[in-house]
Amino acid sequence: MPLACRLFAFGEKPPAVRVESILSTAPAPGEVVLRMLAAPINPADLNVIDGTYGELPPLPATIGNEGAGEILALGPGVENLRIGQIALPLAFGTWTSELILPAKNAIPLPDDIDIHQASMLTVNPATAWRLLHDFASLQPGDWIAQNAANSGVGRAVIQLARHLGFRTLNVVRRPELLDELRALGGDVVVTEEVDLRREARALCGGMLPKLGLNSVGGSSALNIANALAAGSPHVTIGAMARQPLKIPNGLLIFQNLAFRGFWLRRWKENAPAAEIQSTYATLADLLHRGILHTPLQQILPLSEAPAALTAAMQDKRTGKILLDLQA
Amino acid sequence: MPLACRLFAFGEKPPAVRVESILSTAPAPGEVVLRMLAAPINPADLNVIDGTYGELPPLPATIGNEGAGEILALGPGVENLRIGQIALPLAFGTWTSELILPAKNAIPLPDDIDIHQASMLTVNPATAWRLLHDFASLQPGDWIAQNAANSGVGRAVIQLARHLGFRTLNVVRRPELLDELRALGGDVVVTEEVDLRREARALCGGMLPKLGLNSVGGSSALNIANALAAGSPHVTIGAMARQPLKIPNGLLIFQNLAFRGFWLRRWKENAPAAEIQSTYATLADLLHRGILHTPLQQILPLSEAPAALTAAMQDKRTGKILLDLQA
Numbered sequence: 001m002p003l004a005c006r007l008f009a010f011g012e013k014p015p016a017v018r019v020e021s022i023l024s025t026a027p028a029p030g031e032v033v034l035r036m037l038a039a040p041i042n043p044a045d046l047n048v049i050d051g052t053y054g055e056l057p058p059l060p061a062t063i064g065n066e067g068a069g070e071i072l073a074l075g076p077g078v079e080n081l082r083i084g085q086i087a088l089p090l091a092f093g094t095w096t097s098e099l100i101l102p103a104k105n106a107i108p109l110p111d112d113i114d115i116h117q118a119s120m121l122t123v124n125p126a127t128a129w130r131l132l133h134d135f136a137s138l139q140p141g142d143w144i145a146q147n148a149a150n151s152g153v154g155r156a157v158i159q160l161a162r163h164l165g166f167r168t169l170n171v172v173r174r175p176e177l178l179d180e181l182r183a184l185g186g187d188v189v190v191t192e193e194v195d196l197r198r199e200a201r202a203l204c205g206g207m208l209p210k211l212g213l214n215s216v217g218g219s220s221a222l223n224i225a226n227a228l229a230a231g232s233p234h235v236t237i238g239a240m241a242r243q244p245l246k247i248p249n250g251l252l253i254f255q256n257l258a259f260r261g262f263w264l265r266r267w268k269e270n271a272p273a274a275e276i277q278s279t280y281a282t283l284a285d286l287l288h289r290g291i292l293h294t295p296l297q298q299i300l301p302l303s304e305a306p307a308a309l310t311a312a313m314q315d316k317r318t319g320k321i322l323l324d325l326q327a
Numbered sequence: 328m329p330l331a332c333r334l335f336a337f338g339e340k341p342p343a344v345r346v347e348s349i350l351s352t353a354p355a356p357g358e359v360v361l362r363m364l365a366a367p368i369n370p371a372d373l374n375v376i377d378g379t380y381g382e383l384p385p386l387p388a389t390i391g392n393e394g395a396g397e398i399l400a401l402g403p404g405v406e407n408l409r410i411g412q413i414a415l416p417l418a419f420g421t422w423t424s425e426l427i428l429p430a431k432n433a434i435p436l437p438d439d440i441d442i443h444q445a446s447m448l449t450v451n452p453a454t455a456w457r458l459l460h461d462f463a464s465l466q467p468g469d470w471i472a473q474n475a476a477n478s479g480v481g482r483a484v485i486q487l488a489r490h491l492g493f494r495t496l497n498v499v500r501r502p503e504l505l506d507e508l509r510a511l512g513g514d515v516v517v518t519e520e521v522d523l524r525r526e527a528r529a530l531c532g533g534m535l536p537k538l539g540l541n542s543v544g545g546s547s548a549l550n551i552a553n554a555l556a557a558g559s560p561h562v563t564i565g566a567m568a569r570q571p572l573k574i575p576n577g578l579l580i581f582q583n584l585a586f587r588g589f590w591l592r593r594w595k596e597n598a599p600a601a602e603i604q605s606t607y608a609t610l611a612d613l614l615h616r617g618i619l620h621t622p623l624q625q626i627l628p629l630s631e632a633p634a635a636l637t638a639a640m641q642d643k644r645t646g647k648i649l650l651d652l653q654a
């Protein structure tokens with residue numbers, strides 16, 4: 001009998017989750033069944049559990065925003081996929097050993113792909129890829145400024161920007177991360193104490209960044225804005241500091257910055273199917289070639305999901321916490 | 328001998344301005360001389376005088392951002408204008424009885440146009456026109472939300488929006504303005520105390536505004552943002568409250584609002600010449616037809632510019648203070 005990690009109430013401490021048996025059902029026409037293999041615990045999952053996320057499922061709900069599996073069964077009329085193929089589900093509720101979803105939301109991958117790495121592809125690397133493409137027309141050599149550079153999105157931005165020929169000015173809270181992110185490919189890495197309004201031009205060799213990425217909010221978001229060239233977009237994707245942005249009027253009127261936001265779920269719902277397919281095909285290829293890599297801290301069995309959540313809530317992790325969905 | 332109102336230092340109280348004689352010079356090739364007739368005192372002028380504007384001239388400087396005059400002399404090679412023609416200067420330093428400028432920056436108008444009204448056309452109505460065209464694809468029936476609705480830009484937005492078939496949700500600070508702005512054509516007019524997050528949909532007949540215009544900053548800017556439909560632009564053009572914008576992260580990430588800024592000087596410098604010409608031709612036509620009208624409080628001679636500035640700094644004016652540049 002398949003298992004799933006289900007949430008019964010928002011905002012409880014410890015989290016109101018329980019791993020329990022679910023019914024195995026046959027796929028309807030146009031659907032596929034995935035035998036789920038691995039899924040990470042992302043910050044967005046923790047925000048769903050504590051009830052602060054922008055969109056919350058009706059309860060009880062199987063949670064989880066991404067993962068990887070292999071195709072176990074095809075519903076009538078599904079022709080472009082085959083049983084045994086590795087696939088990524090674009091669906092909510094991935095912390096389960098068995099998942100039914102529309103075939104169009106199952107993204108097939110090469111069979112020799114690293115399953116653990118693949119299970120972390122649809123959220124952070126996809127976010128980073130869209131951030132680098134949808135807001136500014138960047139040319140090779142252009143700079144990007146980002147905070148929370150050690151986050152999942154931040155690390156993917158560093159790796160993808162380097163691959164695309166862009167350069168990154170990275171801000172982190174903890175000094176012990178400086179060397180690690182430089183080794184990952186960050187061109188410049190500094191701590192939050194550096195005043196980018198004064199320092200950005202010198203740090204970026206006389207240029208100013210043309211895209212700002214903000215996962216923190218508050219004064220850190222403003223520091224990124226102060227680094228940008230006139231007319232640049234400043235894109236908020238997260239709010240780790242839980243502080244609103246404070247934007248001096250002059251940055252809007254005279255500097256002509258554009259403060260935007262990005263939410264991957266909106267992209268998945270609104271983007272043309274071809275754009276979604278090509279984004280994930282590109283990312284799978286980059287993963288395959290070792291250009292994208294996400295550090296892992298620990299893999300825990302689905303049956304130990306509550307312990308895995310506790311581990312994922314720790315502040316100073318060295319990598320993602322992953323659920324092994326068949327253990 | 329021509330006269331000009333010149334500024335000698337920023338931030339002095341009373342303002343360090345003096346009306347003095349200037350040299351009359353002949354136009355160079357491609358230039359024209361305007362015999363200036365009228366110029367308003369705008370908030371941006373007061374910000375230049377107190378040194379807080381985004382771009383400040385080298386001192387001493389003749390000040391003034393707009394006005395109207397008639398063509399007094401044409402430099403060699405100027406063919407599309409004629410002596411005696413009414414024209415608006417797109418130039419800084421309009422508080423003078425005689426102004427030399429490139430012919431391409433002199434916008435000719437019909438000779439029977441109201442000179443006082445025309446002298447107030449290039450800043451506020453032009454700003455309002457671009458705000459209604461450059462940020463959102465509005466359809467007739469769509470709503471716009473704005474604060475400082477009694478400002479020069481706000482009144483022009485009300486008049487132009489009505490002409491274009493858009494509807495306006497207007498916010499003002501003082502209750503005594505409610506009836507006046509309704510009479511001007513504001514579809515809904517409320518005071519700052521109304522919580523638009525709760526009330527906007529009811530006020531707008533079940534719809535939400537698709538464009539937000541902010542001339543105030545601080546909590547008023549947020550109130551406008553909270554009124555908007557998901558995905559809408561929120562454009563800052565002024566900062567009367569001298570408070571930064573405070574933007575909750577969710578308005579960026581989940582509501583997908585885009586916080587932008589507009590500065591007329593940037594538009595005048597970067598827009599294609601044809602767009603600038605057609606904007607002012609359209610506005611002159613609307614002025615001619617009585618669709619655009621700016622209330623006047625008082626007309627003072629250029630020689631009394633210091634007294635005119637004092638009048639313009641009063642909080643509760645009933646209209647613009649204008650300088651008669653030939654008196």
